[in-house]
Amino acid sequence: MQFIIRMKIMNEAVSAGIDPFMFRLAIFVLSIFIGYFVVWSVTPALHTPLMAVTNAISSVIVVGALVGVAADAAGIASWFGFGGLILASVNIFGGFLVTQRMLAMYRKKN
Structure with missing residues (x-):
């Protein structure tokens, strides 16, 4: 729609x-x-949820990039889709690592 x-x-x-x-x-x-x-x-206390939402948005970009790659096998859209796929994948994995480190700061130290 x-x-x-x-x-x-x-x-x-x-x-x-x-x-x-x-x-x-x-x-x-x-x-x-x-x-x-x-x-x-955004206040600093809400940066961890913001990172999680950003990772979710990046996963939508990955789906769009896959659609772009599959739509036109030889066109420029496939190259842009591939570039978007790589950049969004790096963003997702890096975002999850940063989110994990941010959450580790809130854990109690034994």
Whole structure:
């Protein structure tokens, strides 16, 4: 359902004379700013749950990258999908290691 809505918005933007690349670039830049302000407005006590949510979002990116790789076997989408797969995988595994270390700080020392 979301895919259909996104395609409808994209088609309306293209029919209005907006370049699709600039439309996507604007969404990307806005998401960077939103992510920056969301992360830096979180209190330090909530950084561990934030890391867990970030890992969950990265796993969704991995699924999207796999779909991108499978959709077009020879196109540039497969290379971008593969790059997204590698970067999101590194983010997931690194995030779990950092989360584990953060949780270890709260354990009682014997």
